[in-house]
Amino acid sequence: MSKKLFIKTYGCQMNVYDSARMADVMAPHGYVPAATADDADIIILNTCHIREKAAEKVYSELGRMRQIKESRLDNGDDVLIAVAGCVAQAEGEEIQARAPFVDMVFGPQTYHQLPGMVARATQGERVVAMDLPVEEKFDLLPDATGAQGPTAFLTVQEGCDKFCAFCVVPYTRGAEYSRPVAQILAEAHRLVEAGAREITLLGQNVNAYRGATADGGSWGLGRLVQALAQIDGLARLRYTTSHPLDMDDDLIAAHRDVQTLMPYLHLPVQSGADRNLAAMNRRHTADDYRRIVERLRAARPDLALSSDFIVGFPGETDADFEATLQLVRDIGYAQAYSFKYSARPGTPAADATHQVPERVMSDRLGELQKLLNAQQVQFNQAMLNRTIPILLEKPGRHPGQLVGRSPWLQAVHVHAAGYGIGDIVDVQIDGVQPNSLSASLTADDRRDAAA
Ligand code: SAH
Ligand code: SF4
Ligand code: F3S
Numbered sequence: 001m002s003k004k005l006f007i008k009t010y011g012c013q014m015n016v017y018d019s020a021r022m023a024d025v026m027a028p029h030g031y032v033p034a035a036t037a038d039d040a041d042i043i044i045l046n047t048c049h050i051r052e053k054a055a056e057k058v059y060s061e062l063g064r065m066r067q068i069k070e071s072r073l074d075n076g077d078d079v080l081i082a083v084a085g086c087v088a089q090a091e092g093e094e095i096q097a098r099a100p101f102v103d104m105v106f107g108p109q110t111y112h113q114l115p116g117m118v119a120r121a122t123q124g125e126r127v128v129a130m131d132l133p134v135e136e137k138f139d140l141l142p143d144a145t146g147a148q149g150p151t152a153f154l155t156v157q158e159g160c161d162k163f164c165a166f167c168v169v170p171y172t173r174g175a176e177y178s179r180p181v182a183q184i185l186a187e188a189h190r191l192v193e194a195g196a197r198e199i200t201l202l203g204q205n206v207n208a209y210r211g212a213t214a215d216g217g218s219w220g221l222g223r224l225v226q227a228l229a230q231i232d233g234l235a236r237l238r239y240t241t242s243h244p245l246d247m248d249d250d251l252i253a254a255h256r257d258v259q260t261l262m263p264y265l266h267l268p269v270q271s272g273a274d275r276n277l278a279a280m281n282r283r284h285t286a287d288d289y290r291r292i293v294e295r296l297r298a299a300r301p302d303l304a305l306s307s308d309f310i311v312g313f314p315g316e317t318d319a320d321f322e323a324t325l326q327l328v329r330d331i332g333y334a335q336a337y338s339f340k341y342s343a344r345p346g347t348p349a350a351d352a353t354h355q356v357p358e359r360v361m362s363d364r365l366g367e368l369q370k371l372l373n374a375q376q377v378q379f380n381q382a383m384l385n386r387t388i389p390i391l392l393e394k395p396g397r398h399p400g401q402l403v404g405r406s407p408w409l410q411a412v413h414v415h416a417a418g419y420g421i422g423d424i425v426d427v428q429i430d431g432v433q434p435n436s437l438s439a440s441l442t443a444d445d446r447r448d449a450a451a
Contacts, residue, residue: 004034011048047087088173112140115451129348134177150422152196159205180428198236207246222250241260256299268308273320304334312361314352411436
């Protein structure tokens with residue numbers, strides 16, 4: 001009889017990819033996905049440690065999981081509760097000290113061992129597993145089962161060697177590792193055969209990719225993108241997340257030469273103040289970043305940018321914050337994420353003496369978000385009356401309506417009679433809402449029922 005696996009995913013897209021792979025590894029052991037936690041046989045929380053709030057969410061969720069476990073035990077039944085992901089890697093056994101009903105704690109590099117860990121936990125053992133080399137995971141996981149729709153994620157690189165002073169990722173994900181080229185090409189082919197039209201290449205530091213080739217050489221991300229673009233049926237490629245320092249000539253050239261590579265790039269800068277950037281160990285200046293963006297836009301004039309920002313990094317002054325606003329005005333973003341600095345245990349910045357007061361952080365975040373929102377509105381407004389290709393991804397809320405994505409990742413609502421999910425269709429933008437666009441088919445594309 002099949003058993004049920006419920007996975008709740010927090011954090012970045014790498015966790016989304018990992019959760020799918022955990023489901024893949026359990027499938028041959030009779031586990032099917034559960035829609036809710038209530039009747040699952042295993043509940044896995046795939047967690048994120050990036051900011052304090054993210055990590056604390058896990059403990060409030062575990063409170064709910066405990067209730068589920070207790071009511072199941074009352075009925076003479078049981079459920080295994082597991083904490084995976086970056087909080088598991090960072091806190092390990094501490095999790096079971098705080099939440100003793102947790103049966104398994106395991107880090108991001110152990111997922112290929114999941115069936116064995118489940119077997120041990122079923123026997124009553126408390127499982128704690130961490131700290132294995134990344135290579136082993138990718139070599140030993142079964143082939144990904146394939147796309148769940150027209151868009152898919154594909155992890156090509158994992159881990160980070162950059163050690164930004166605020167960030168836990170180098171500690172939770174370990175050293176940089178790039179999957180071999182052949183493994184990635186094979187996975188991409190499988191995804192496309194299963195229906196993916198768009199693939200997003202993932203890595204904590206995806207443009208630091210340097211994967212081994214069969215002939216003993218190695219490829220960077222630019223070369224990999226060129227090769228993936230040759231796959232028949234693959235219409236769109238994206239990659240995330242990049243570090244400005246690893247934006248090399250090949251990758252910039254790929255933005256010029258590869259039409260499948262979408263003109264949208266998430267390129268986090270964190271701050272526009274050189275003093276902050278140095279203290280963050282980002283190893284580039286604000287002007288370096290401006291120059292990289294200039295080169296990218298010269299290669300691909302319609303490239304739109306997105307970024308991450310941290311306000312209130314220790315020692316940030318009013319003048320530093322003003323420099324960040326100035327950088328935002330200079331670049332002009334289509335979209336961006338911004339966060340208050342959160343001191344993370346074990347990172348160098350956590351011990352800094354000049355922590356910025358909470359109220360100052362809130363004010364700065366408000367001001368930055370006002371500017372970024374205005375830029376996003378402006379970017380979206382500029383789409384009005386333009387004809388753009390969208391990839392239809394899912395049904396909309398109204399009958400006959402579909403939701404697609406523009407090349408710039410905007411959600412676009414359209415009534416596209418005659419078209420289905422996975423089609424790419426030219427639409428004319430006729431409405432702009434805060435978080436989405438609406439559109440109608442162009443005369444050329446109309447495929448009415450009668451046609
Ligand atoms: N690898 C990516 C991002 C990883 S984390 C990069 O190099 O940019 C995603 C974002 O979370 C970061 O870009 C940063 O803006 C934010 N972040 C990371 N650590 C943080 C912290 N301690 N406090 C607040 N925001 C943080
Ligand atoms: Fe964290 Fe910096 Fe690595 Fe990005 S590059 S994951 S922010 S340490
Ligand atoms: Fe969070 Fe780990 Fe991703 S800390 S952002 S889930 S790499």
